[in-house]
Amino acid sequence: MLSTLELTPGGRARAFQRLGGRFLLSWQVDLARDLGCSRIVCLAEAESEQLDEIREQVEDLGLEFHMVRGPLPLVGLLTADQELVVIADGLVADRELVRELLGQGRGVVALPDDAGIEAGFERIDASHAWGGIIVTRANIAQQLADMPPDSDAISLLLRLALQAGTRLIPLDEEALESGDWLLVRERAALAQREETLLDRSVEQVSWTAPGLALSRRLARSLAPDGLERGGTIAMGLGALGLVGAIASAGYDYAFPAVASFLAGSFAIASSEALTRLKARMRGSGDGKSRARYLQSLLDIALLAVLALPATAYNALDRLFLPLMLIGLLRLVATLAPARWENAWRDRTSVALVLLIAAWFGSLEQIMAMLCVATLGFCLFFRRKSQITLA
Known part of the structure; x- marks a missing residue:
């Protein structure tokens, strides 16, 4: 050249x-x-x-x-x-x-x-x-x-x-x-x-996944100046949010823990949005493998936030609902139609619902309701996918 x-x-x-x-x-x-x-x-x-x-x-x-x-x-x-x-x-x-x-x-x-x-x-x-x-x-x-x-x-x-x-x-x-x-x-x-x-490269996400949609729009507003280091800075803030969430949960501060997780999850979603925008703009991949890794990281952190504090005597009881909720959320994301997939992967939206529940002291009840809702969604689409023509 x-x-x-x-x-x-x-x-x-x-x-x-x-x-x-x-x-x-x-x-x-x-x-x-x-x-x-x-x-x-x-x-x-x-x-x-x-x-x-x-x-x-x-x-x-x-x-x-x-x-x-x-x-x-x-x-x-x-x-x-x-x-x-x-x-x-x-x-x-x-x-x-x-x-x-x-x-x-x-x-x-x-x-x-x-x-x-x-x-x-x-x-x-x-x-x-x-x-x-x-x-x-x-x-x-x-x-x-x-x-x-x-x-x-x-x-x-x-x-x-x-x-x-x-x-x-x-x-x-x-x-x-x-x-x-x-x-x-x-x-x-x-x-x-x-x-x-930039307009061509920004990832379009429906408002059915509010956290992801907002993070993509934030990434577009920060571009191009924020593309080089913005993703790294946002990832650092997200990591701090998750650490703070787990630490707060360990002391049985439910509302601060969920609030910190909410902030951390949105920061990580914004980091992912900036990274994907830069990659799509430069034609260097879509970053899907990195997105799956970050999704697992958020789910592990959310599990810790919802299950702590736990002791040897109540560990199974504390783990049951959070583990069921996260497992069903991951399952429904694989069964849902494409237009709903991001809605079930959006941990910021889930955290917002849980934050409201924590404010009113009904975290376990809302987790149970979310489990029922996701299970119903799974059954509905599984039943629909098994319909065959005679």
Whole structure:
């Protein structure tokens, strides 16, 4: 992958503008990895702290990183049998669309000339403008050795790829209109793309699961600034809440214990929402295995909160209702239709009901009622699922 680091009118390299809390160049590294690149080469005037951060990101992915200052050093890094991916400075492109266009082979992404030039892309012939990505044979780069050292390496590589007969891959101008394909020239357009990307990435949860729904909306309101460390901070607060809940329950303070669990469960749900939003936004998985682990952690903490204080003489009595309730909640979540699944997994909502019960001193009675309700729901859907046609 190659990316020039040109300066915007404000004096800052476009590659180091931020989108979703990350440098644009970080998003381009993801694009290059999607296209099978094992080595990342950046064309830049000088080393910088930002490039050091990119270097760490690249090496963490198990790829090689190189920074070169012109076309001649680039020649020495490439061999004729390699594939070369070139990405224009400031290009922001939807990863799925890139994979669809270039996942099957080499080519020069091309836009209709008027729309492409208006969007800031370079004209390549009478009817096309360059779309900002090239995939071609690296042997074309050998001709850069004959060019002046201050030449525009990216523009030269584009011309050389076209002269070598690299096919044009048409890109519909609708991608420009939707923001899925953007050459950053001003901050306003980048901010609009950021909002669109966040809106698409946020997980939609129905208000049938109020705690989860609220945590997802909170995550969206904290993004993008809260994506990097927000999940870790929220997880720390959630852990403190659960520890406080168990400690309070150990001293037989039912209401403070359930209140602390409520706060902790919502903090953990918010941490999960922030983590999933970041993962979905960056196309790095959905975090379902982590969600299952956190669900088990919450259930163990809730069991402790509802069963404590327990002694050797009353342990079974103290454990029966909480264990029955949590077991039925987990069972009904597997039997319920998809639209109700989150409602039964939402421990914040359960904690809110239990908090009200603790305030009125009727915790055991409400737990028993919840057991009956969940058991009825399980039986209803089990009976329905066994209906067969004669």
